[in-house]
Amino acid sequence: MASGDIAYETIIGLEVHAQLLTASKMFCGCSADYAAAPPNTHVCPVCMALPGALPVINRLAVEKTIRAGLALNCTIAGHTLFARKNYHYADLPKGYQISQYELPLCHSGWLDIEAEGAARRVGIARAHLEEDTGKLTHMGEAAGDTRLSAGRGAATLVDLNRAGIPLLEIVTEPDLRSPEEARAYLVKLQQILRYLGVSSGDMEKGAMRCEANVSIRPVGQTQFGTKVEVKNLNSFRSVKLALEYEVARQIAVLEAGGRVVQVTMGWDEEHGRTVVQRSKESADDYRYFPEPDLPPLEINPAWVAELRAALPELPDARAARFAAVYALDERDAALLAGERATADYFEATAAALGGTAPAARTAANWITGELFRLMKAAGVEIEQVQVGPAALADLLGRVERGEINANSGKRVLGQMFETGQPAGRIIDELGLAQVSDADALAAAVDAVLARYPDEVAKYRAGKESVLGWLMGQVMRETRGKGNPALVRALLAKALEG
Ligand SMILES: [Zn+2]
Numbered sequence: 001m002a003s004g005d006i007a008y009e010t011i012i013g014l015e016v017h018a019q020l021l022t023a024s025k026m027f028c029g030c031s032a033d034y035a036a037a038p039p040n041t042h043v044c045p046v047c048m049a050l051p052g053a054l055p056v057i058n059r060l061a062v063e064k065t066i067r068a069g070l071a072l073n074c075t076i077a078g079h080t081l082f083a084r085k086n087y088h089y090a091d092l093p094k095g096y097q098i099s100q101y102e103l104p105l106c107h108s109g110w111l112d113i114e115a116e117g118a119a120r121r122v123g124i125a126r127a128h129l130e131e132d133t134g135k136l137t138h139m140g141e142a143a144g145d146t147r148l149s150a151g152r153g154a155a156t157l158v159d160l161n162r163a164g165i166p167l168l169e170i171v172t173e174p175d176l177r178s179p180e181e182a183r184a185y186l187v188k189l190q191q192i193l194r195y196l197g198v199s200s201g202d203m204e205k206g207a208m209r210c211e212a213n214v215s216i217r218p219v220g221q222t223q224f225g226t227k228v229e230v231k232n233l234n235s236f237r238s239v240k241l242a243l244e245y246e247v248a249r250q251i252a253v254l255e256a257g258g259r260v261v262q263v264t265m266g267w268d269e270e271h272g273r274t275v276v277q278r279s280k281e282s283a284d285d286y287r288y289f290p291e292p293d294l295p296p297l298e299i300n301p302a303w304v305a306e307l308r309a310a311l312p313e314l315p316d317a318r319a320a321r322f323a324a325v326y327a328l329d330e331r332d333a334a335l336l337a338g339e340r341a342t343a344d345y346f347e348a349t350a351a352a353l354g355g356t357a358p359a360a361r362t363a364a365n366w367i368t369g370e371l372f373r374l375m376k377a378a379g380v381e382i383e384q385v386q387v388g389p390a391a392l393a394d395l396l397g398r399v400e401r402g403e404i405n406a407n408s409g410k411r412v413l414g415q416m417f418e419t420g421q422p423a424g425r426i427i428d429e430l431g432l433a434q435v436s437d438a439d440a441l442a443a444a445v446d447a448v449l450a451r452y453p454d455e456v457a458k459y460r461a462g463k464e465s466v467l468g469w470l471m472g473q474v475m476r477e478t479r480g481k482g483n484p485a486l487v488r489a490l491l492a493k494a495l496e497g
Contacts, residue, residue, distance in 0.1 A: 006218050008254075010247050011225070012176035013213040016189060018168045018199035019132065019206075020064045025164035026131040027055030027098065034161035035205075047164035049094035054293050057082075061166035062105070062297065064198045065129045067307050068168055069106025071192050071314055072124045076304045080105045082129075082291040090158055091134040099169075101288040104128035105299070111192075112316070115184035122185055123173030132165040134158055168199065174213065174224065179243035183236050186210060191315045195340045203235050210239055215260070216250045225250070226260040230274055232267045242267040246274050318343055326350070326360035332368050341382045342367075345389055352393030353400075362396055370410050374417045386420035387413070395423035402483050408432040436483040438490065444477040445490045459495055467491070 022032050028046035031037075045053035066076055083101035109124035137157045170189065176182050190201035190208060201208045210233040215225035230246055233239045250260050265274040290296075313321070319337035322328045328336070336346045346367055350360035371392070375385060387395075395416065399409040404427055415426045427433055435441060448470060449456050459466040474487050 008216045008251055009219045010177055011174045011215045011217065012182050012243060013174040014172045014182060014185060015211045016170045017209045018193055018201060020061050020166040020168055020199055021197060022058055022060045022166055024058060026058050026061055026166040027164055032165050037161055039159035039161060042161040048160055055098065057294060057297065058166060061129060063307065065105050065127065065168050066304060067196050067311065068193060068198045069109065069127045070308050070311055071196055072109040072111055072127060074106035074109030074124055074127055076106055076299060077103055078299050078301065079103065080297045080299065082294045083288045084291050086287045090156060091136050097131060097133065098291055099130035100128035111188060113181065113184045113188050115181040120181060122175045125171045125173050127168060127170045130167050130169055132162050132167045134160040134163040179240045182212060182243055183240045186236055186239060191338055195312055195314055212243060214243060214246050216247060226262050228260065229264045230267055231264060238267055238269055241272060242274060249274065326357045328361060328364050332364050335368055336364060345382050348389035349392050352390050353396055366396060370413055374414065387416045391416060391422055398423055402434055402436055404432050404434045405484055407480065432481060434483050435478050435481045436486055438486065441482055441487055442490050444474050445494050448473045448477055449494055
């Protein structure tokens with residue numbers, strides 16, 4: 001980033017909060033599946049913070065945090081503590097959040113990313129476990145809001161269904177050097193959390209939230225500049241836009257002879273700008289201390305070893321294997337490996353088609369081409385596609401064997417996608433079976449040559465480009481059902497005779 005005579009370097013660190021996929025909450029037995037529930041129905045004395053209620057640690061949340069930590073190349077602590085993070089806010093009835101401070105469950109890891117053609121290793125300072133807060137809804141601001149009685153003005157409603165949902169907090173080192181790198185990191189982190197089944201990673205639904213620390217410094221300076229925290233980053237797009245805006249803002253402040261002030265900013269999506277929320281409190285303000293209601297958590301190394309051995313193949317490794325084993329190009333391999341369901345679908349299709357490298361490349365071409373196009377147009381994910389891997393392989397086998405040509409194959413796939421019917425039935429119904437009968441095709445060739453003597457003469461006089469046009473005429477004569485390879489051979493033979 002350059003402006004005027006001074007070139008600036010951008011320094012970004014990210015904090016991500018991901019809701020863990022568990023059946024119950026972090027410290028009580030309330031159901032964590034609260035998305036469709038009426039307000040304050042998934043609550044109990046523990047998550048409502050009634051006096052005397054005692055928390056109990058959710059083992060599955062600990063397990064999922066360790067699995068995420070292992071996938072992020074972290075060291076897993078043998079001895080870890082929960083701590084109270086004290087602050088007052090209406091969505092936090094206890095007046096403190098149970099979190100981890102001095103001894104996080106996972107620390108000192110890394111994640112390799114690639115952005116703008118360059119690789120970078122991003123340090124993971126820590127990944128720890130904590131609980132989510134409740135949710136506030138500010139009422140009365142919108143006209144026609146009927147949830148308040150007349151004349152009451154504005155009010156805030158509190159819903160504690162979300163209070164106590166297990167949260168995984170992942171904090172990077174200040175290793176990112178551009179908004180695009182920040183975006184690439186988040187995309188990859190989301191892929192990994194989804195692969196592990198640790199979190200849905202759905203940013204739009206608030207299941208994965210991001211905050212960024214951003215500063216700039218003149219290139220060559222080793223000391224960090226003053227950092228600004230940016231919150232409310234609820235999509236990959238807003239992360240990139242907010243960071244670009246904030247970097248430009250900080251450069252403008254320095255160029256005008258000013259100083260960057262340490263504050264917390266929010267991203268105003270509507271106006272495309274960062275706005276000051278509050279001046280930054282230091283860590284001391286939270287008065288962290290060890291949670292007296294929970295014992296230290298001792299992690300058995302044998303359990304960690306078990307979890308490590310059971311980790312699935314992760315997106316990068318899977319993409320590398322697709323490229324190496326099936327000779328897919330890197331872009332297709334990454335596209336297919338990015339989501340676990342897509343990668344499974346691709347591998348099942350390739351296996352059903354014979355499992356060879358050429359079979360896998362055929363499956364890859366059809367999935368990344370035609371199938372993705374249909375999915376995008378219909379707005380569906382691979383899990384919702386009615387055409388299973390075996391059904392797709394059946395269709396591709398028919399194309400490979402010349403039962404139908406590739407264009408008909410696309411048409412059939414479109415129908416399979418819409419109706420869920422098998423390829424054979426659709427081919428019969430549409431009368432698309434390819435004509436490979438040499439006598440019938442030879443008759444079509446003869447008819448075309450007889451109809452266009454001028455074009456035949458041009459070809460024989462050396463204008464070879466006419467061949468493609470004649471080929472098209474024969475295909476039309478067969479109503480698109482002629483076996484193209486056979487038609488081409490018969491046509492070439494007839495023209496030479
Ligand atoms: Zn509860």
